[in-house]
Amino acid sequence: MNANIPIRTPWQNFPPAILHAEESRVKKHPHYQDAKAGDADAAFTLVKETTSNQAVAELKELIHGRQAILVSAHAFEKDGVNAIPEAFADELGRRLDIPTDGNVVQINVVGHTGANGFARMARQAIFDGAIIKGANYVLVDDFIGQGGTLANMKGFIETAGGTVIGATVLTGKPYSAILTPTQEQLAELRAKHGKDFEDWWRNKFSHGFDCLTQSEARYLTRTEDVNTIRNRLAAEE
Incomplete structure (x- = not known):
């Protein structure tokens, strides 16, 4: 495989x-x-x-x-x-x-x-x-x-x-x-960055926020906005 x-x-x-x-x-x-x-x-x-x-x-x-x-x-x-x-x-x-x-x-x-x-x-x-x-x-x-x-x-x-x-x-x-994100963390992430961003994330990485680690979810939530996330990811690729 x-x-x-x-x-x-x-x-x-x-x-x-x-x-x-x-x-x-x-x-x-x-x-x-x-x-x-x-x-x-x-x-x-x-x-x-x-x-x-x-x-x-x-x-x-x-x-x-x-x-x-x-x-x-x-x-x-x-x-x-x-x-x-x-x-x-x-x-x-x-x-x-x-x-x-x-x-x-x-x-x-x-x-x-x-x-x-x-x-x-x-x-x-x-x-x-x-x-x-x-x-x-x-x-x-x-x-x-x-x-x-x-x-x-x-x-x-x-x-x-x-x-x-x-x-x-x-x-x-x-x-x-602690790998599993809490439902509260996921709700906070979705509330801050929106459904469109989760759809973008799923299209890019083939999984939604429920498959993030707790540290990843925390990192994204603490980032100011969606454009910053996208730009930083693009720069690191």
């Missing part, structure tokens, strides 16, 4: 992503830059030293006896293929005694590291790979910014017949881990 466009599905009370370590602990780790640039040994050292036992216990509770597969995002960075997500999934698989799936790959380069919110929304991750229909998946990534990459990976897997039951990331902002 290769849609060549970002795919999203509604959140339906999706649980918050489970975080393992504070951002400074991960990004200031001596092996972080090498791991981000594709050094597998550096990545394994990094994840072994920053994976949280408490977070692993939360993951175990989330899965709660269901058969599940850990699937990681394979993303291209400016210096190479980020080795952290796969190493992280392997470490979690070892601790939880569940399988990992390396077949799902990101097929475009988005350059999200250090990017602003408009860049993250303008350049969305697109995925390809074989999905087991009816299987339960847990998404694994190294960092959560606005949550768009997880949203798109979830959409790809669910459109292909899998079920995504949760997500976990090595680090990120705690508020970004």
Whole structure:
């Protein structure tokens, strides 16, 4: 399956992503830059030293006896293929005694590291790979910014017949881990920018506001007007 466009599905009370370590602990780790640039040994050292036992216990509770597969995002960075997500999934698989799936790959380069919110929304991750229909998946990534990459990976897997039951990331902002926007947030966004803008958004990105992450919805609501949003997105493309 290769849609060549970002795919999203509604959140339906999706649980918050489970975080393992504070951002400074991960990004200031001596092996972080090498791991981000594709050094597998550096990545394994990094994840072994920053994976949280408490977070692993939360993951175990989330899965709660269901058969599940850990699937990681394979993303291209400016210096190479980020080795952290796969190493992280392997470490979690070892601790939880569940399988990992390396077949799902990101097929475009988005350059999200250090990017602003408009860049993250303008350049969305697109995925390809074989999905087991009816299987339960847990998404694994190294960092959560606005949550768009997880949203798109979830959409790809669910459109292909899998079920995504949760997500976990090595680090990120705690508020970004809350992926599902509230009805109040969506109502505020729609009231501020109008139905025509949501129709424009759906035409451009193939999904409505109900498929935004909470951080994305907040970012758009805080932007002054529709023209600013459109211009900023166009500039970042």
